[in-house]
Amino acid sequence: xxxxxxxxxxxxxxxxxxxxxxxxxxxxxxxxxxxxxxxxxxxxxxxxxxxxxxxxxxxxxxxxxxxxxxxxxxxxxxxxxxxxxxxxxxxxxxxxxxxxxxxxxxxxxxxxxxxxxxxxxxxxxxxxxxxxxxxxxxxxxxxxxxxxxxxxxxxxxxxxxxxxxxxxxxxxxxxxxxxxxxxxxxxxxxxxxxxxxxxxxxxx
Numbered sequence: 001x002x003x004x005x006x007x008x009x010x011x012x013x014x015x016x017x018x019x020x021x022x023x024x025x026x027x028x029x030x031x032x033x034x035x036x037x038x039x040x041x042x043x044x045x046x047x048x049x050x051x052x053x054x055x056x057x058x059x060x061x062x063x064x065x066x067x068x069x070x071x072x073x074x075x076x077x078x079x080x081x082x083x084x085x086x087x088x089x090x091x092x093x094x095x096x097x098x099x100x101x102x103x104x105x106x107x108x109x110x111x112x113x114x115x116x117x118x119x120x121x122x123x124x125x126x127x128x129x130x131x132x133x134x135x136x137x138x139x140x141x142x143x144x145x146x147x148x149x150x151x152x153x154x155x156x157x158x159x160x161x162x163x164x165x166x167x168x169x170x171x172x173x174x175x176x177x178x179x180x181x182x183x184x185x186x187x188x189x190x191x192x193x194x195x196x197x198x199x200x201x202x203x204x
Contacts, residue, residue, distance in 0.1 A: 036148040036155075040169040041118035044111045048164045049075075049141060050102040058102040074098040079157070079183060079198040082137040083173065085123040098139065100166075107166065118168055133173070140167040143200075146186060154180035159200075161185065 050058070055075050074080055074097040086094070100107045100115075107115070119137070126133035138145070143159040148171050150156075155174070179195040189203030 034150045036150055036171045038145055038169055038171050042114045042168040044166045046164050047107055047166050049099045050105040055099050055102050077197040078141050078200045080139040081196050084133055085126055091119055135170045136173050137170055150174045154182055157183045
């Protein structure tokens with residue numbers, strides 16, 4: 001039997017480590033294939049966001065409340081994620097900042113009613129402590145949600161562009177403190193990296 005010298009021992013050790021790390025890598029790759037079920041609560045097919053002029057005018061018309069909203073991102077974001085329920089007043093405020101109430105393109109009343117039903121149901125899921133809600137709520141503008149995956153380090157959200165529309169839905173929170181999101185299109189091209197308000201860029 002051939003004795004292992006120091007060089008052979010080093011090579012054997014490195015091979016062992018490479019096998020160990022390969023196993024870890026495969027584990028991460030397996031996690032990346034984990035699909036998260038999506039619950040679409042509302043789809044408005046034809047609604048379009050107001051233009052910037054109308055949205056700014058609406059925000060400025062509400063004294064002492066939404067003027068600071070001009071510096072927020074909700075009214076220009078393509079995807080908004082909520083990890084906790086902020087209360088009725090705050091929810092309405094975000095709806096205003098996102099352009100859902102802005103004339104002449106306010107979301108149709110039947111869709112607003114359905115939206116409020118969805119949000120109420122989501123708030124009830126959180127029970128007495130809405131900060132621990134197990135579901136994440138999303139608002140998606142001019143796109144349709146196609147899939148959501150969890151890698152163990154981030155959510156990978158696949159969307160399909162549309163000429164109009166709005167979607168509201170939910171998916172299960174996978175971690176209480178990991179909020180990283182990567183948004184891609186159906187071709188796998190990167191659109192955004194974000195945490196709560198995502199504005200899509202041209203595909204990369």
